[in-house]
Amino acid sequence: MVVGEMVEKRDLMVIGGGPGGYHAALRAAQLGKQVTLIEQGEIGGACLNEGCIPSKILTHFASEFRKQGHLQKMGMVMGEASIDLAKLKSFREEKIKGLRAGVEGLLRSRGVEVINGTASFLSENRIGIESGHQFSLFEFKQAIVAIGGKMVYPPGISMESPFVLTEREALTMTEIPEGLIVSGHDYVAIEIAAAYAALGSTVTLLMEGRLPFDQSIEREMKRILKKQKVSVVTEVKIMSVSDDGGVEVDYESSAGTRQVNGTHLVLCGKSEADLSRAGLDRLPLECEGGKIKVDGEGRTSIPGVWAIxxxxxxxxxxxxxxxxxxxxxxxxxGDKGEVDLEWLPAIVQMDPPVACAGWSEEEAENRGYEVVCSEYPFRANGFAGLKEETDGMIKIVSEKGTSLILGIHMIGSGAVELISAGVLGLEMAARAEDFTFPLYPHPSSNEALMEAVEELTGHAVHLQRRRKKAVQ
Known part of the structure; x- marks a missing residue:
């Protein structure tokens, strides 16, 4: 130690003020801990400021824009609608600022000390924080690493072109692109493609693999996206990208080598851990697959250092x-808890949205289950009919003989809200009768979930069936 060096002592330090970090700080403060939260950028992290919230503002805007025809049909008189991306930008910035201020207010109200600066581990129980020209040294009892990840993009493609955008840049475009090519691997690419198609772009979606859902949901997604004029190509490998007043993308798929042209290309990256940040490479942390190994509560191999x-x-x-x-x-x-990701819901905020939890039919069979599945179309639901939101379906995967629910997969209006009931049922090891016994609001989209489960035994009331001919 340098002579005269001042070391401040802290109980719990949380490095990173994104959703994981600020939730950890607030929960620890609720439980009586003195908490210091360090964030080098804006509170809320990439999720609130650049990713989750901006993307959902775009998808919500696109979904509302698509409803014009239905509203006019109902009798709502309006002029010809147009898109003002400058106003959308102002709306986005206002909402982000408001949400961020709300989180900052919560932290203040809980007595969480917030330091704006760059934190770096100096040893297993010391952190240095650089804030402008000031450097402070802290000794902690416990620390939670919540620094987020870094976005990694396909090699060999120049990101300097004005026609090649990252997924976050695509959320803040100042004009609707005429021809948009979206390349990605998960829900982010699907959401961007569907949103801009609704706003008038001609869109080609190049997916690295299959659409990552149960095959029945994948088929329905492809049908709906095609209806919305999104050209979907799966299991794609991009070979080259050239730009000269636009973009040309050469790619390989099961159909062979193809080329697609557009005005802009959006590359959706993958989030990876960067253990060179925050001085983590100075610590003897046990890792697996390039990430910090933790137990079910977040402990790392170093006592007092946690990671999320x-x-x-x-x-x-x-x-x-x-x-x-x-x-x-x-x-x-001092509380006991556990992180179990088995029933983690998967969401796509397209229109209509996708929401799935549990195992697909294929996954359940691969795990050794003999399954019974049902499919229930939203067009059979009266509430979906009056809203004219009849695209989509619900698929239930259950175990034969026990009716244990193994998976709930939806694409349709209200799916994101409905899936919470599915997650709860999966966590409680629910059987079919646990879903069909309760009373459901009427009329509502909830009844579609009930009837999808009833259809496991062929008892969905609102599905038409061919009447069997009487035996003479």
């Missing part, structure tokens, strides 16, 4: 980071 979010194994999702943050904070305060 994108730096730990599993998908780079805010919902995962939030759960891990709460569990780690609780464990530090």
């Amino acid at each position: 979010g994108d730096v730990t194994p599993g998908p780079g999702l805010a919902i995962k980071a939030i759960k891990e943050g709460k569990v780690a904070a609780g464990a530090i305060a």
